[in-house]
Amino acid sequence: MEFNVDNLVRENIKKMTPYSSARHEFSGTATIFLDANENSFGSPLPENYNRYPDPLQLTLKEKISSIKGVPAQNIFLGNGSDEAIDLLFRIFCEPGKDNVIIFPPTYGMYEVCAEMNAVKVKKVPLTQDFQLNLGAIEEAIDANTKLIFVCSPNNPTGNSINRDDIEVLLNNFDGLVIIDEAYINYAKQKTFIPELTEYANLVILQTLSKAWGLAGLRLGMAFAGEPVINYFNKVKYPYNINTATQQLAIEALGNISSVNNWTKTTVEQKGLLQEELLKLPFTQYVYPSDANFILVKMRAARNIYEYLSGKGIIVRDRSKVILCDDSLRITIGTPEENKQLIEALKSYTA
Numbered sequence: 001m002e003f004n005v006d007n008l009v010r011e012n013i014k015k016m017t018p019y020s021s022a023r024h025e026f027s028g029t030a031t032i033f034l035d036a037n038e039n040s041f042g043s044p045l046p047e048n049y050n051r052y053p054d055p056l057q058l059t060l061k062e063k064i065s066s067i068k069g070v071p072a073q074n075i076f077l078g079n080g081s082d083e084a085i086d087l088l089f090r091i092f093c094e095p096g097k098d099n100v101i102i103f104p105p106t107y108g109m110y111e112v113c114a115e116m117n118a119v120k121v122k123k124v125p126l127t128q129d130f131q132l133n134l135g136a137i138e139e140a141i142d143a144n145t146k147l148i149f150v151c152s153p154n155n156p157t158g159n160s161i162n163r164d165d166i167e168v169l170l171n172n173f174d175g176l177v178i179i180d181e182a183y184i185n186y187a188k189q190k191t192f193i194p195e196l197t198e199y200a201n202l203v204i205l206q207t208l209s210k211a212w213g214l215a216g217l218r219l220g221m222a223f224a225g226e227p228v229i230n231y232f233n234k235v236k237y238p239y240n241i242n243t244a245t246q247q248l249a250i251e252a253l254g255n256i257s258s259v260n261n262w263t264k265t266t267v268e269q270k271g272l273l274q275e276e277l278l279k280l281p282f283t284q285y286v287y288p289s290d291a292n293f294i295l296v297k298m299r300a301a302r303n304i305y306e307y308l309s310g311k312g313i314i315v316r317d318r319s320k321v322i323l324c325d326d327s328l329r330i331t332i333g334t335p336e337e338n339k340q341l342i343e344a345l346k347s348y349t350a
């Protein structure tokens with residue numbers, strides 16, 4: 001059966017009339033704008049923020065398009081990837097009826113957004129080596145399963161999910177497969193972006209929050225087929241990306257070289273940190289990582305977490321998370337920060 005995204009969309013979303021803003025309705029050239037009740041004089045800032053931003057962020061999308069090789073009409077921009085995750089639920093999942101599948105341990109926002117939208121979450125834990133359990137996933141899928149979230153590289157485990165397994169999902173699942181590539185810049189595994197033309201049910205999430213160093217700006221990207229992107233645009237708030245973010249993101253995307261240098265240094269530092277962590281007497285396992293953090297299993301991890309906090313070094317305690325007992329998630333810092341972390345750990349005594 002031919003994949004048609006309309007068959008997955010909630011009836012109310014299909015039927016609704018989207019908000020039409022003043023800037024939406026006019027598309028020509030003009031010099032006097034008296035259509036949007038803005039302050040025509042200016043704003044009390046050096047930059048003029050008195051005008052509403054471009055609702056579809058076309059200039060920014062063209063810039064992203066040239067970097068990512070994805071046409072602008074296949075891009076949605078959100079207030080962080082978290083906005084895209086939330087919109088997926090609102091567009092596709094009927095509260096109290098539909099369900100989604102996630103693979104714990106994984107990123108927390110999928111479940112938070114599901115609960116917020118009263119959508120059931122089916123959890124199919126990763127295998128011991130943090131890969132997909134395809135048999136169990138097949139059993140979990142039912143007629144009301146709309147979305148499957150694959151986080152690769154996965155947070156908090158750090159590994160990439162086997163490509164062939166993801167392709168099995170893309171080829172066999174009638175709903176949408178969302179691949180969250182927040183950490184793709186650090187990965188040896190390649191992005192699924194080239195596969196967008198092949199799979200109409202593929203949605204890829206990326207973000208400026210990690211490798212791009214712009215977590216404070218809040219800009220997430222979703223790449224998908226045009227029918228999916230059109231629904232995102234229908235449901236999003238009209239001005240979801242503010243003018244300052246659009247301008248600053250365009251500027252930042254012109255500075256790829258410093259981003260590439262940081263990424264390279266982070267990957268090198270990760271190797272050094274892995275070696276040093278392995279030398280510690282209380283380290284039990286250092287998991288391989290395709291991301292900018294390491295999951296490490298340590299004897300009495302909670303105590304080590306508290307010891308480090310006492311020294312002003314904050315890592316993430318994941319020891320209560322499924323398959324992560326006694327594990328800490330450590331973000332790769334600057335060389336100096338990593339050195340201080342290792343010094344602190346070396347002087348730890350239980």
Ligand SMILES: *Cc1c(COP(=O)(O)O)cnc(C)c1O
Nearest residue numbers: 080081082107155182207209220
């Ligand atoms: C950090 C992270 C994000 C980023 O979310 P933003 O809202 O874009 O900051 C998305 N997915 C995963 C798995 C993450 O770890």
